[in-house]
Amino acid sequence: MKPFLDENFLLENNAATRLYHEYACDQPIYDYHCHLSPQDIADNRQFRDLAEIWLEGDHYKWRVMRAAGVDEKLITGNASGKEKYLAWAKVIPKTLGNPVFHWTHLELKRPFGLSNIILSQDTAEEVWEYCQARLMLPSFSAQGLMKQMNVRMVGTTDDPLDDLTHHRRIAENPDFDIEVRPTWRPDPVFKPELPGFANYIDALGSCTRINIYSFDDLTQALLIRLEYFAQHGCCSADHGIETVRFASCPSQKVLDDILQRRLAGDVLNDTDVACFSTAVQIWLGQQYARRGWVMQLHIGARRNNNQRAFQMLGANSGFDSIDDRPFAEPLAQLLSALNELDSLPKTILYTLNPAWNEVVATMCGNFQGGGIAGKMQFGSGWWFNDQLDGMKRQMEQLAQLGLISQFIGMLTDSRSFLSYTRHEYFRRLLCNTVGGWMNRGEIPADFALVGSMIKDICYNNARSYFSGKKNH
Template identity: 55%
Template sequence: MKPFLADNFLLNSSVAETLYFDFAAKQPIYDYHSHLSPAEIALDFRFKNISQIWLQGDHYKWRAMRTAGMNEESITGNASDKEKYLAWTKTVPKCIGNPIYHWTHMELKRPFGISGKLLSADTAEDIWAQTESMLAQREFSARGILKQMNVKYIGTTDDPLSSLEYHKQMQDDASFNVSVTPSWRPDKVFKIELDGFCEYMQTLGKLANIDIISFDNLLTALDRRIQHFEIHGCRTADHGIENMRFAPVPDEYTLNQILKKRLAGNTLNDIEINQFFTGVHVWLAEKYCQLGWVMQMHIGPQRNNNSRIFRKFGPDAGCDSMSDKPFSQPLARLLDAMDVAGKLPKTILYTINPAANEMLATMVGNFNDGSIAGKVQFGSAWWFNDQKDGMERQLEQVAQLGILSQFVGMLTDSRSLLSFTRHEYFRRILCNKIGDWVVNGEAPHDINMLGGIVNDICYQNAKTFFAKPE
């Protein structure tokens, strides 16, 4: 029987241990998609207690706490930081089998160095005091944690309206050796059907110094904001897509009429919504190609299912789930429209529903053209899939239906500075998977070759893939 969270955690063979400790564990972290606050990093924020760095904005934990019977006051309400933390310590022991249980104790181990002590109501006071004392030290400021975790790159998630002032501050700080760049998140631009679209167009137009009354005006505004992001080091666009759409667009006149109809307050039909989605995406893809940006598509969440909580707290409150709506056909037609026009950028596709894993793993092979290794990728196990068996399934399907050695690896997709241990979690699972293949005679016992592949997946592939062209 292995001790819990021992050095060989998730590593079930000597081959896996060698691959992890001699290769994976030494690699820096290239976190190309996160929801970290640029302000916290730029200002080198000091957290007063572990509740602030652990629980604020973490809908994974909020969801678990509700399920464990904690009241909303101690989750998102006006309870004190300490009271929310105590509610969390009562929740964690009930989470055996959920990756949250692993992540929680891994985050105590790194960076706090707390091991051999399980979080519970019995240990709550000791861990609170110990972490509170450590968070007061310079090594546990926002930047201090990044240094401890060996983070080299972070891609934040930023609305086109963002000033990017904190990114500029970090760009100009020669003493800071972590690259933190914005990621363009234009969801509110292409979701023309949503409430608030017209108001967003007004705000976008004012910021871009143009009245958006036509589709051409919109493209001008977007181009100006894209250039703003480019100046601030942007390398990637991230599209959150609940419903994948496609409809042929006859000409720009059609898009012009659709936009004017919506801005006049009228309701669009499904074909018009799909045409606008398609037209904006094809145009954006061309811009990404010109600038060398990577296009990421996170596909398939069913958001804000609980209207009571949505009305009270807004989005990202822990009430999203998997959608089972098929999307292979519109996705293929959209990618094809980009490819035919020579406008398909480097692309990563993610699914929230593992039922679509094999579909995506085969879809990406349709649009790789030899110009760039792994130009179109099936992205890492995302959201509800970023646990042990979800990562294992994703790795197996990338390997069996594509080429694993070209995979760009893991990301945190997190709002917490403690979440970088998810890279360790992924790396251990990756090394164990390859180790199993060796033990079973399915891969050669060539440690240098396999170790090189591990190094690439953990760091080098992403660094190369997201690099801007010379």
Template identity: 50%
Template sequence: MTFNDRLDFMGPDFLLENEPARRLYHEHAADMPICDYHSHLSPVEIADDVRFDNLTQLWLKGDHYKWRAMRCAGIDERRITGDVSDRERFQAWAEAVPDCLGNPLYHWTHLELRHPLGIENLLLSPATAEEIWTTSRERLATPPLSAQGILERFNVRTVCTTDDPVDSLALHGRHAKSGAGPFMLPTFRADAVLKIEQPDFVDYLNKLETASGVAIGGFDDLLAALHQRLDHFAAHGCCLSDHSLEKPVFVSPPSVAELDRLLDRRRGGEALSAHESGGFTTAVLLWLGREYARRGWVMQLHLGALRSLSQRGLAEIGPNSGFDAIGDVTYAEPLAAILDALDRDRALPRTVVYNLNPRDNEMLAGLVGSFQGDGIPGKVQFGAAWWFNDQRDGIERQLVTQMNFGLLRHFVGMLTDSRSLLSFSRHDYFRRIFCQMLGAQVQRGELPNDLDRIGELVRAVCYDNVQRYLFER
């Protein structure tokens, strides 16, 4: 073991560079519960309280952040996503980690080893891989570190999964009846039905017919099928929707007769023009938005991703595998038109809007400020730093923009957007950054030296606001 493998690294005051920050974090933020309102966690893992044999199963499966870094480090794809043993895949990650110095993955990796696994003052590298592998397996074998036990250690009270309208939600129902672990709520993710231009759209309509029991002959039938699925999700506690709009569009919705013809043409294998597809997407999204408002649900819009850029990677490995990037489309006008169309009818639901390109921070924060009101604090939210932005400077940029354009007091805070149970450490990462920013402003005289008052703000953003936003009607 070399000296550099064991260091007093990322101690209790990690990222906390002044006394007000340390007090805000330790006295107000550190022990707050977590309500994670957007994740891609597996309902199977939570409902079945899965036990993990090793860190590869818990940590590397489906984590495209790590896969992307491993490719950058020159690791052969076979050792990343191919047919190698769990131990060999873990060794490949250990080889890549020292190259991640300066990348947020270096911090996240060691935060996750420390909590909940309790592996401290040991840096992951090829030299320490065997010790960390063995120690982590021993600890994962203990009763507290099942899937639900890990969530309990992170103090997770509520976790929202991401679910297709055709999902049965049987696992959510079984988990709710068990009374075990945190609340697990579904999120209505109707992307497939919005994208009439996609090659598999007709196949998806067939799945929706089966799930809903509604034969979809025309547009009104499609809405009836979606209505049935919304009722089904509501019966399982759903209070959130989510849509990935790579490039938001707004086209004045066609008549129902024209929408029927568009469906008929797609069922016949005909391609539609961009204008025709946009009209269909707009019509469905506006109908869904009105439904969300009627039901008291929150609508989430994720904007600006460029997905599956490597066609070879997509063909060999599949989507959501680390071949995505930040888009540079402009979308202020169509997004404003979508929100305005709902607002004109007093049918705009509480909405959280996330941007992937940090260039758009000020535009988006200014735009959502135009649709506040109805007595709802922070009704339309400039969402948390997302995906490529969830590192320190991205979080700081988002928070500064939130301070400058909105009311930080009503921000609904951080989420994981992750497929790994260990990613709840990102809430701690966010809380430390948040408290450091506020503490620095206190030190500079920009905020009053009233840490009890500012502590109330910290607790609100860490947990209280999202609880109110999601569950108070």
């Protein structure tokens, strides 16, 4: 029986062990998509306690606490940090089989260095005291943790109206050499069905000093903000797409009419929404291609399902789930429309529904080319899929239907500075998968060849992919 969380955790054969320890574990981290607070990084936030650094904003943990019967006061309510932590510690023994059990103990082991202990009600005080002493150290500040975990680049997620003050402060700090780049997240612009759409367009107009009455006005305002983001090091955009839509628009006049009716408070029908959303995303895709930006499409979340909880706690509180709406046809049409304009940027496709893995993997193959290795990426297991089974399936399906050698690997997609251990989790699974191929004779037992691929997937491919190389 293997010990829990030893140095060969998740590594099932000698080939996997060698690949991980010799080629994967020491690679730097290129975390190209996350939800860390730029202000926390700029301020070099020092966390007061384990509740702040571990539970704040982490809806993965909130969901399992609710499932275990913990009162909301101890999750998102006004209980003290210590009370919330103790509630979490009490829940941990009940999470066997859930990825948060692994993540929790990986996070105690790295960066805290606490191993050979299982968090529980009985060990909670010991863990608290041990970790509290370390949280006071400079190496456990926001910047200190990033340095400890060998992070080279972080891509945050930022609204087009953000003034990027904190990114500027980070870039101007001579004592901090980790790249922190903004990521353009324009969801409010291409979702005219949202209740706050008109207010958002008004704010965009105020920000850019453009009165937005037409589609041309809108794109002129967006150009100003795109340029501003580019000046602050942006090299990527991210679109959160619950429903993939595609509808060709007959004329600019039609787009103007849709925009004006929506700004006047009209409710748009599905055709109008699809027409407007398509036009905005095609225009944005052209801009990304010209700048050499990467376009990320996160597809298939069903958000804010519990309306009572949404009204009390707001979005991103742990009440989202996997959707099952088909999207292959409109996605193909959207990518093809950009390709016909010779303006399809480097693109990462993520699906939250693992049932669509093969759909996404094969869709990527339709649009590869242009002399760019791995131009179309099947993104790593996302959200509910960044666990043992989900990541393994994604890697195996990518390998069988594309080129895993060109894969840009893992990302945290997290709000926590402790989540860098997800890269370790991914790397162990990657090495175990590939090591299994070697062990069964499915690929050569050539460690130089295979180890080089492992290094590329862990770091080199992502660094190259986000280098800003333009399509032409």
